[in-house]
Amino acid sequence: MSFLKNFLWGGATAANQCEGAWNVDGRGPALTDVKTGGSVNSPRLVTYIDKDGNPQAQPDMAGGIPEGAHYAVLDGYLYPNHDGIDFYHHYKEDIALFAEMGFKTFRMSISWSRLYPNGDEETPNQKGIEFYRNVFNELKKYNIEPLVTIWHFDTPLYLEEKFGGWKNRKLIDLYVRFAKTCFTEFKGLVKYWLTFNEINNTIMFLDIFGQKVTDTDFQNAYQTLHHQFVASAKAVQIGHEIDPDNKIGCMICGITFYPMTCDPKDILLNRHTWEKNIFYCGDVQCKGKYPTFAERLWKDRNVKLEILPEDLEDLKKGTVDMYSFSYYMSTVVTTHNVTDTVSGNFSAGARNEYLQYSDWGWATDPTGLQYYLEMMYDRYEKPLLIVENGLGAFDTVEENGSIHDPFRIDYYRQHIEAMSKAIDNGVDLIAYTTWGCIDLVSAGTGEMRKRYGFIYVNKQDDGTGDYSRSRKDSFYWYKKVIASNGEDLA
């Protein structure tokens, strides 16, 4: 009996990838609305009008768009997030399906620009509040506990334009106003909150593909993170004041790193990779101060952070109650030359000969999940939540409408077994929400055909489809897993 009696089984989504209704009921545009569709080998593009008035599109990169340019939605491109899977108009049907599977929790995010269309208004858009209140009440009908991400990659576009996004300190107060509105308006309906989704991506993905990155890019990335740390810490304090029952967590993109060889240089590089990519953010949010290795990381890239004395106070007072993370894969690091590499978005690097890779190049590694769980519980001694895990894969709809996805069931079975081993070894794991429990738009590639769901959505990459929902084989399997509290994985 590994899993807690009230273990939170469920699934996860994000507003910008599933809601659609991007310009409905007063919602303003978000950064995710100027991203086109891509694929495993061709990146998503960001579209804009350059300073001479010409329409342009470029891969979504660290430096952002050129000086004097303005983000824009252009004719001739498809923007998959605009319609998502139209959760905005299907939420009742979708929540009924989650309830049928027996979900105890549902992870979703609140679109900042639905509440504050530009991001800097004094008062929120009531239509936006009403939408989320309806969703939370619908969940309550089925006793499904919401787990709410406050920011999931979708900063209002206006704040990107006006302030240059998160590298500007101004964003702290605007985010805090938004978070405070969420805590106040949804008090009594929501108890579990996450402040920033995969906060560490900003630094982790900067130089992973060998692209050209300058010290300025690092300066901006670390300053961005500092502002998000302070914003998160302030939100934690306010969330606790508004309702002492609130449990507020960080959310880290969890990747397990391995050294390729036992060359001590590889071992050291591997440790430093963990520090920069994983521990840096988790330590600040869980321990309330910068770790000792932070100085080394900044010095390596000539970073001079602007930190106010009161920021350090806020960090100390705003530590999170729980540590949440996503987990999809492990990665290999080495100081040696590598000939056998893996390509695919977000997994560039040496191939691990012991593992199988998905069609998008992600390594399936359940043991890496056990390793990560045991390491993080030992490091922070806070309740852990796996808030994303899953396999993006192609699905085929049979003549009779059924969808057979044994590969997805296998993936989940192995990861749930790894979780139960970690729990048996003393880890306090309280929740598991699989990513994209209903098919949605991929964040990395913008595709629909990279599907994660137990529930299939008939929307295709060319924009066709009637948005109808159907149950995959994994739907019935997960229902059984939940009903048996993780005992029956057959």
Ligand code: P53
């Ligand atoms: P997609 C990269 C690496 C690991 C997780 O990703 C990542 C990313 C960014 O794509 O993102 C998280 O859709 C993220 C979700 C995202 C999910 O993983 O590229 O929190 O928004 O959809 C899966 O297959």
